[in-house]
Amino acid sequence: MTVLANTAPPDTAADQPAFGNATGLVCRECGADYSLGAAYSCIECFGPLEVAYDLTGITREAITAGPQSLWRYAPLLPVAPYAGSEPNLHPGMTKLVRADNLADALGMTAPLWVKDDSGNPTHSFKDRVVAVAQSAARRLGLSTIACASTGNLANAVAAAAARAGMGSVVVIPANLEAGKVITTATYGGTLLAVRGNYDDVNRLCSELIGDPITQTWGFVNVNLRPYYAEGSKTLGYEVAEQLGWRTPGQVVIPVASGSLLTKVDKAWRELTSLGLIPEGDYRVFGAQADGCSPVARAFADGIDVIRPVKPDTIAKSLAIGNPADGPYALDAVRRTGGAVGSVSDPEIVSAIRLLARTEGIFAETAGGVTLATFQRLLESGQAARDSETVLLNTGDGLKTLDAVADVVGPTAVIDASVSQVHEALATP
Secondary structure, three states: OOOOOOOOOOOOOOOOOOOOOOEEEEEEEOEEEEOOOOOOOOOOOOEEEEEEEEEOOOOOOHHHHHOOHHHHHHHHHOOOOHHHHHHOOOOOOOEEOOHHHHHHHHHOOEEEEEEEEOOOOOOOOOHHHHHHHHHHHHHOOOEEEEEEOOOHHHHHHHHHHHHHHOOEEEEEEOOOOOOHHHHHHHHHOEEEEOOOOHHOOOOOOHHHHHHHHHOOEEEEOOOHOOOOOHOHHHHHHHHHHHOOOOOOOOOEEEEOOOOHHHHHHHHHHHHOOOOOOOOOOOOOEEEEEEEHHHHHHHHHOOOOOOEEEEEEEEOHHOOOOOOHHHHHHHHHHHHHHOEEEEEEEEHHHHHHHHHHHHHOOOOHHHHHHHHHHHHHHHHOOOOOOOOOOEEEOOOOOOOOOOOHHHOOOOOOOOOOOHHHHHHHHHOO
């Protein structure tokens, strides 16, 4: 493992810390401390590393004075104070949509919201994590950003690298949705399609760490993972700020690696500890597809061990059979009194259509998983209809058109005739 000291590259002002309020890396298992650098696992126990901070003195006023992007939360992230002024895509501050029509359809008696992250530059929440990882890469003197991806991250890395004038190397399973492959390739950089699933891709990228050809590469979700993961906190920060500096009663989050769920929970705990939001109870729910549900299965079985599975679902962006943060996601769910559920592919498609026709939000398959799981949780009584709820939509349905292509289409095909319009409108 390479551990680099917290030293700034030549373009960093001498009187400003390279990583803002971040003070180091710490092992999530044994608590061992490390300097800030391109490191992701503990040499003592092989546990995952995360960023530690000194967050004293941060105020709401300092945050709201910031830009209308995730960089307003720079004091809470491992980034230089001026990171937002560097060439980047400026993601974040996406819409929190009051979903009254959907709430009526679900029989909700409390407010329902959709945090719609399809409004980010490459139309998924992955722009957030890449922005923070890219900032870290620059601080560490790396010239290329790379990743293992199920699609959305591929788009985000390729686009962010293009904007910053950096190189990119993106590694994907060869069977990804065509829209995600084409988009990534259009941004430029190197795109490698592997005959295998995401876990094969992730293993390959892990093996490349330390290879002579990768010395100037930062794998955003491998050796830069501690910084990358912190970008997900900004979803939690934004929801709290957009609700008037408070948390909802319930939040439903799609689970792939499990990192997003754990970081939204971490964001709310941080804001509470800093006195920026009042202390309150909230429940965290996780959502998976039946065809890749190792975390949901562990929750249902009441165990802490995540048993890897071979993914088989239309929700390819969630198709991680061996989720790195699965145990930590279970901890967050159980600690807050939530649950992790899973749903079938037909339920996913039905939920995509329900969200689109009630709220005009076209979600990708992960969003369908989130809503369909919430429906299941309501029916089982695990989630409450009388508790204010936020659903996270993490990507745009235009990326996963194949999921609905066979079940939607024209109401009728007609000639340019008024009488045929009448006939079509009269048809049930």
